[in-house]
Amino acid sequence: xxxxxxxxxxxxxxxxxxxxxxxxxxxxxxxxxxxxxxxxxxxxxxxxxxxxxxxxxxxxxxxxxxxxxxxxxxxxxxxxxxxxxxxxxxxxxxxxxxxxxxxxxxxxxxxxxxxxxxxxxxxxxxxxxxx
Amino acid sequence: xxxxxxxxxxxxxxxxxxxxxxxxxxxxxxxxxxxxxxxxxxxxxxxxxxxxxxxxxxxxxxxxxxxxxxxxxxxxxxxxxxxxxxxxxxxxxxxxxxxxxxxxxxxxxxxxxxxxxxxxxxxxxxxxxxxxxxxxxxxxxxxxxxxxxxxxxxxxxxxxxxxxxxxxxxxxxxxxxxxxxxxxxxxxxxxxxxxxxxxxxxxxxxxxxxxxxxxxxxxxxxxxxxxxxxxxxxxxxxxxxxxxxxxxxxxxxxxxxxxxxxxxxxxxxxxxxxxxxxxxxxxxxxxxxxxxxxxxxxxxxxxxxxxxxxxxxxxxxxxxxxxxxxxxxxxxxxxxxxxxxxxxxxxxxxxxxxxxxxxxxxxxxxxxxxxxxxxxxxxxxxxxxxxxxxxxxxxxxxxxxxxxxxx
Numbered sequence: 001x002x003x004x005x006x007x008x009x010x011x012x013x014x015x016x017x018x019x020x021x022x023x024x025x026x027x028x029x030x031x032x033x034x035x036x037x038x039x040x041x042x043x044x045x046x047x048x049x050x051x052x053x054x055x056x057x058x059x060x061x062x063x064x065x066x067x068x069x070x071x072x073x074x075x076x077x078x079x080x081x082x083x084x085x086x087x088x089x090x091x092x093x094x095x096x097x098x099x100x101x102x103x104x105x106x107x108x109x110x111x112x113x114x115x116x117x118x119x120x121x122x123x124x125x126x127x128x129x130x131x
Numbered sequence: 132x133x134x135x136x137x138x139x140x141x142x143x144x145x146x147x148x149x150x151x152x153x154x155x156x157x158x159x160x161x162x163x164x165x166x167x168x169x170x171x172x173x174x175x176x177x178x179x180x181x182x183x184x185x186x187x188x189x190x191x192x193x194x195x196x197x198x199x200x201x202x203x204x205x206x207x208x209x210x211x212x213x214x215x216x217x218x219x220x221x222x223x224x225x226x227x228x229x230x231x232x233x234x235x236x237x238x239x240x241x242x243x244x245x246x247x248x249x250x251x252x253x254x255x256x257x258x259x260x261x262x263x264x265x266x267x268x269x270x271x272x273x274x275x276x277x278x279x280x281x282x283x284x285x286x287x288x289x290x291x292x293x294x295x296x297x298x299x300x301x302x303x304x305x306x307x308x309x310x311x312x313x314x315x316x317x318x319x320x321x322x323x324x325x326x327x328x329x330x331x332x333x334x335x336x337x338x339x340x341x342x343x344x345x346x347x348x349x350x351x352x353x354x355x356x357x358x359x360x361x362x363x364x365x366x367x368x369x370x371x372x373x374x375x376x377x378x379x380x381x382x383x384x385x386x387x388x389x390x391x392x393x394x395x396x397x398x399x400x401x402x403x404x405x406x407x408x409x410x411x412x413x414x415x416x417x418x419x420x421x422x423x424x425x426x427x428x429x430x431x432x433x434x435x436x437x438x439x440x441x442x443x444x445x446x447x448x449x450x451x452x453x454x455x456x457x458x459x460x461x462x463x464x465x466x467x468x469x470x471x472x473x474x475x476x477x478x479x480x481x482x483x484x485x486x487x488x489x490x491x492x493x494x495x496x497x498x499x500x501x502x503x504x505x506x507x508x509x510x511x512x513x514x515x516x517x518x519x520x521x522x523x524x525x526x527x528x529x530x531x532x533x534x535x536x537x538x
Binding site (some may be wrong): 017018019020021022023024025026029030033050052053055056 | 378380512515516517519521524525528529532533535
């Protein structure tokens with residue numbers, strides 16, 4: 001079963017990252033690096049990407065007539081935005097939650113676990129064989 | 132024969148075989164698919180069955196058979212009807228006379244101006260580099276079907292342009308050669324920039340670009356810009372092992388362990404760029420190679436001959452004015468005359484490079500040199516928010532942390 005595991009972060013958290021010490025940054029990068037390798041070596045990683053800061057996001061709307069409107073995004077009302085995601089192929093939802101829990105506990109300032117909210121969503125796929 | 136040397140042989144034969152088949156049947160598009168299939172068949176059979184007596188003849192015969200099968204196929208029937216000419220049988224004399232120009236013809240074709248850079252890169256790697264669609268797809272992290280489609284669309288565009296399969300002549304020669312060099316440079320940069328990226332096994336694009344540049348240099352030894360491009364690649368690639376740390380973090384030039392630089396590649400690059408410059412037809416690749424050579428020849432970062440780099444960027448800016456060149460010159464100027472002189476030049480780039488992460492990153496470093504730490508942090512933050520390169524983002528975050536720590 002495939003799952004999309006999404007890391008969301010608020011503007012405050014992103015601002016916070018800019019106040020980390022060099023050691024905090026290095027520890028966080030090493031954690032993510034090892035985490036990705038672990039998922040790959042477990043044969044569970046399908047695909048993962050980090051996204052640019054939301055300053056580079058644009059929202060496009062088109063009503064089918066005239067020129068599409070391209071505005072700065074994310075949606076102004078959004079308090080949180082997607083900053084990175086993993087697509088994993090794992091045995092059951094419990095394993096997906098375990099992966100998400102690890103992603104959530106990535107180290108932040110002074111190495112304290114961040115506890116960022118991680119969304120886990122099953123990906124629709126081909127019909128499942130009856131167990 | 133080891134698999135590795137079979138692969139090398141196939142890559143070497145790929146453009147020759149394709150040129151022969153494309154010329155014989157006058158259908159570049161189908162010939163390119165047919166040769167790809169013949170290469171895959173060879174990959175499959177040769178390691179077990181051993182090499183045929185003449186690998187080249189085997190590939191030509193196999194590709195020709197596949198091409199005729201494709202022509203017979205329903206999909207290609209319409210195309211065959213469009214093309215009312217019968218296959219021309221090339222004589223042995225034709226083939227040997229054309230041999231030298233084969234790779235060049237293919238390169239000119241694959242870097243056709245009707246193509247986007249991404250398509251030209253993919254087609255060049257397959258038709259001239261002899262890479263499989265799967266290998267190219269893996270290198271660019273896109274699904275194989277997507278890459279196959281990109282290549283097939285590229286060939287349709289060339290077909291639609293009516294480009295004949297022959298070398299460009301007269302006034303067209305220079306711009307077409309420039310396009311070839313530009314595509315090889317893009318392939319190299321793709322490999323170079325990604326080497327600090329993710330931990331996936333990637334086809335070595337930098338090495339492939341160097342191999343192709345070597346081939347073009349062998350065919351056109353008297354073209355100083357070709358020599359310059361090969362030198363530029365070698366001189367940058369020489370630092371590859373020193374550019375990234377154990378966690379694939381970017382290590383900037385001044386902090387690299389110079390003992391890990393590839394001395395043989397540097398010596399070759401320096402010889403090539405010196406030979407090119409002696410021909411007195413200076414060009415952008417030669418100048419960039421000369422800058423890389425100055426960096427590579429410095430025993431320590433502190434011993435870098437910045438006045439010479441500044442002079443080289445000055446010439447480059449004159450012959451090829453471009454804001455990124457000015458940005459590099461500003462760095463060299465800061466190293467020679469101090470950060471304020473460099474910052475002044477950066478101010479002229481606020482228009483052309485507004486919001487560009489490189490401008491903010493360079494300004495941040497010059498502000499740090501000038502002792503203005505808070506302003507430096509502000510600029511590095513602006514760069515982090517604006518970059519779309521993962522290794523660069525990580526590097527900038529680490530730098531911000533260092534400045535915050537007061538290091």
